[in-house]
Amino acid sequence: MTFDLLVPSQLLGALFPDLVLMVGAMVLMLQAAWRPDSAGHQRRVGINAMVLVVLTIAAVVYMIGRGDTAEGGVIAVDGFRWAVDLVILLAALGTIALSIEYNAREGIHQAEMHVLVLFAAAGMMILAAGRDLMIIFLGIEIMSVAAYVLAGLNRRSPRAAEAAIKYFLLGAFATGFLLYGIALIYGATGSTQLGQIGARIAAYSVFGSPMLLVGIGLLTIGFGFKVAAVPFHMWAPDVYDGAPTPITAFMAAAVKSAAFASFARIWYESFQLSTQDWAPILWWLAVVTMVVGNVVALAQRNIKRLLAYSSIAHTGYLLVAVLAYSPLASSAFIFYAVAYTLATFGAFAVISTLEDRDGRPSMLADYAGLWHVRPWLATAMAVYLLALLGFPIFGGVGFFAKWYLLQAALSSVFNLNALAVIVVLTSVISAGYYLQVVRVMFMERRPEGAADTLPAGPLTRTVLAVTTVIILGLGLFPGTLARWSQAGAIEEYRGRPVVTEARAQVRP
């Protein structure tokens, strides 16, 4: 059916999975507050939160099965939203699974942690659905506030406190940019709805207006901060390093994917005609992000900071999908987000099992000779890193993610051939640090007297096994995921202006 979003009951129907998650999260908040903090309580709430996420996934799958659509309005009902929702929910599931055991080991007993993850996920789902700048802003705030708290959850760790404060201050600052950008865009076009913005830019021919351009610029800065694009990335390494490891995984995978999804939707639906003016900015943003992320990662000795810079580099790759600007590019975005989420989660799951209790940072040297004592764990880590590198077969689906991305870049209406070459060249740089981890794990000796590693708990082991199997399986037969992500492409909307050849020919 087609939802008429002006009818309240139908609006609720369009928001069905989001409502399941939010109502459930509120109930769980009550449960978390019901008893004093303890290890057992934390675990119980965590398990319930996982059940809730599974129910929400079921709701999303149900909505996919119905195949509803909505015309216009502030909420998108399309494949792209559901696909991004699934990425977010899988990441939330993984986060909660990892943190139940991580918290038990680290002595973090706040049961609210799991509920905060759920709230953050709810904000992300709103972000994925939002087709109105106000709704998008709402989603970003719900997501971010929960993420600020999560970053500083480990109160005994000074590094976590530093991370949380830094994240909060810079995040609030970026929100200001975002809001100002939204205001200027509204001023230029008289609407906050994405479709209408696009239509009015065409109708009023305001694509060159300074107010709109400044608005788009500020919006880009706000999103650039959320997705950690260079030069708005400064917070990422500190926060990723200080936050509890499962939360780091959540931020690297889900927060980034959700913010990117919204960013991509805004570009695809609203600023088509302004693209030529802004494409060079995005082009350079992508290039600088890829280069800086990859080059700086080479110098890292702390493995969480290394992955933080790697995730910055992946922001650059994903910007290519935004820039490529076609239904193909949006499905490449989804494919990439799935692959990236799987690999990131796996890698952080490995880190969380190997972390010390004393809160010392995880250094690369701690991984020396890991293969000789924990062969499967080291092999799994190698698979995740090779997936992030985009290596075929051994890196599984990671290769096809890059492949799809390059396909989108090369078939774009804009000439992005140079960008495609930069993508692969910076990938070579990234081989330098991903392989360094592999080298340390496989080729170096375990130092004498190195501490024994603790065995991973059952939930962490499940996360490890599931992510590895999916990565490798999809690496052999990516057809299924390709089909799903094609179903999640943002189609050309009716009544939406099409990029004319003349406009498209101006290249960055």
Add this chain to the structure above:
Amino acid sequence: MTALLDSIGYNGWIIPVLLGLPLVGALVLFVAGSRGGASAATAMASSRLTAFWFFLAEAVLALGLWWSVDVTSPDWQAMVDVAWIPQWGARFTVGLDGISLMLVLLTTCLMPLAVLGSWTSVREKTHSFYGLLLILTTGMLGVFVALDLLFFYVMWEVMLIPMYLIIGIWGGQRRLYASLKFFLYTMIGSLLMLVAILWLGLAAAKGGVPDFSYDALLQLTRSGGIGGSFWLFTAFALAFAVKVPMFPFHTWLPDAHVEAPTAGSVILAAIMLKMGTFGFVRFALPLFPEAAMHPTVRGVMLALAVVGIVYGALVALVQPDFKKLVAYSSVSHLGFVMLGIFALTVESMQGALVVTISHGISTGALFLLVGMIYERRHTRMIADFGGIAKVMPIFAAFLTIVALSSIGVPGTNGFIGEFLVLVGSFPTQPFHTLIAATSVIFAAAYLLWAVQRIIYNPLVKPENEALRGMDLNWREIGLLTPLVIAILWIGVYPKPILHKTEAAATRLVRLVESARPAPRTAARPDAGGPAGNGGAR
């Protein structure tokens, strides 16, 4: 034989089986290795035996191809074509012609010998070592049989990781440096090729679905349907030139070859380098003939080939380390292959293919011999040896024969290939040929001098005296004997190989020439019957 093979549908299943069998073997080894419990010695004994049987089965299965492949047919032989990723137009397409047939046979026959060569030298983590060797085999065979460019690329990259780990875990002193260098060099070239492959596939797209099949792309590029063929050729050529390696891209080779364990060096030299030259023959030349045969491009490639020949030989002359000497001699030999390919006559092309095969045999054998003496003496420095022939006569005999074949003495395989290249190249490239021919003298100089210092000089060092009674054992003799037989057989009667590759080489030369913008009718002897020449000599 052909009838028997047909009756079991051999051509229908052989390539998938050849690709799948090593993976099964690797899985068996990994599972067996992960159970642990057994002592290192029993683990070593069981894993090497398992690996050997798998490789032997692979070799026996592959031998049937000699009869079942009809090399005169213009169609792909033993072809299998299955949809892989329909959304992206990628297919699992594999098939053979005369050229890839020889390389597949070379690979499958050398692998059991490589296992025998590392029988006692690899002592720890043996399950993983042999498992990686098996995976590596699938990758190498995949490259030679792939007829879909995406599948080709995947196989091309897949080999990197096992080789990286083999060098990095079981290698020598500087293994960490060498393995990373090997990986990064190869990857830079390959990733640009990835962009080029994708670009080609999208240019051939039908109904929004890209097409990566070799035949379709061949049609596309020959109909002139793409622009920028110079850049595409450069991307492909860079990937292959690094692998070959051509002159300025060769610096990874001495490091990797020297640091790798014996089996790794053998595979690197005998098979993996050939992927580069195979890539030129299969992809870079036929797909982009105009770019490849552009006078400037061709001139640069020929010059680099000749520089590689002379430079490799000169550098080999001054190496104090025998393994490094062999490594640099590879640069020189592969220069011959490149000269033969870019001279583009049927004889030179066939000569290039013969050098490809015989370099695999001779250099593989040299690396095995280096490994054998290193296991006993724990040094590779030429100056540390002397008079070995007195204490290890069998070793000395094998080393002499193999060294002579590597030099290219008439009667050995080395002569046939290099002679054909020189004869074939002379009509079109007399100047280059002249310079290349000088390296035959250099080859004699560096190898004979090294052989003299190792096995003939007076036996003065007590460490060498202690080698008495440690001559090659039956395993080592057994694994060298087939190589020596091959050396002499090809040297005396190369006709079977020339016959198998003739049709494919002729087709290739015609294919490239017909697309050349201004076909030069240079004075060339009748290109129709080169195989007869080779056989008659």
